[in-house]
Amino acid sequence: MATYSLANERLRALEDIEREIGAILQNAGTVILELSKEKTNERLLDRQAAAFTASVQHVEAELSAQIRYLTQVATGQPHEGSSYSSRKDCQMALKRVDYARLKLSDVARTCEQLLEN
């Protein structure tokens, strides 16, 4: 999807969820690491544990919402739309431009030759 510049909010939301899952594991690791110390910083512990729980619930809610949306929107049929025709037209326009450039360079070369002679 990175090849097109699509402003697809749902895909971006799913990418944020992926980052949040990474953060969940990071938080869990920090909490356990903090517990392993002899002198635990209780405030950091509470903060990280709260962040962990909140992230897990947020991820669950978001993914449930996405699945609910897909249940409403999905059909069994494949999508048969395409942008082939406009892509072909654009390709032909670019070919016309290239051809014009080629011919212009020929004319320029001919003029230079005549000037030299």
Place this chain on the structure above:
Amino acid sequence: MAQQRALPQSKETLLQSYNKRLKDDVKSIMDNFTEIIKTAKIEDETQVSRATQGEQDHYEMHVRAANIVRAGESLMKLVSDLKQFLILNDFPSVNEAIDQRNQQLRALQEECDRKLIALRDEISIDLYELEEEYYSSSSSLCEANDLPLCEAYWRLDLDTDSADGLSAPVLASPEPSAGPLQAAAPAHSHAGGPGPTEHA
């Protein structure tokens, strides 16, 4: 939507499986995490020696941590599957993406064609001068019957019989230099001939 469409069995099953995977993975993460925290509590009385209990707790924590990581990995896979499903089956956004792409390509094509037409109009002026110069110079290799464009129109003006298959252009101006290109190009203001015309 007015009513829920009946999804085909496979899609329905697939979406239900996504839900199940989500619930299982989240439950696994939470349970394993709470169990690790509980195991971290040091008991005063143990059934086996402290060292053995310590080893057991150590191993249990390793396994639970591995379970948390596995569940996290499984969630990432679920997100990837959801992205794939979305790209293939979310028709509103697929339609929007196709429309956007069509618009971009059409705009590019129109831009190219507009620039080519502007180029054509500029080049036609220069080509006229080049032709005059070429055919009136000594390096011209054309035969006596092979008239240059400007000569042909001048002759046509003087003698209609020597048109020689050339179509008669509309000669509104008495000046021969203004004639030929007026018919070819759309309404343009190079009526004064090659000399005073300015390129924009």
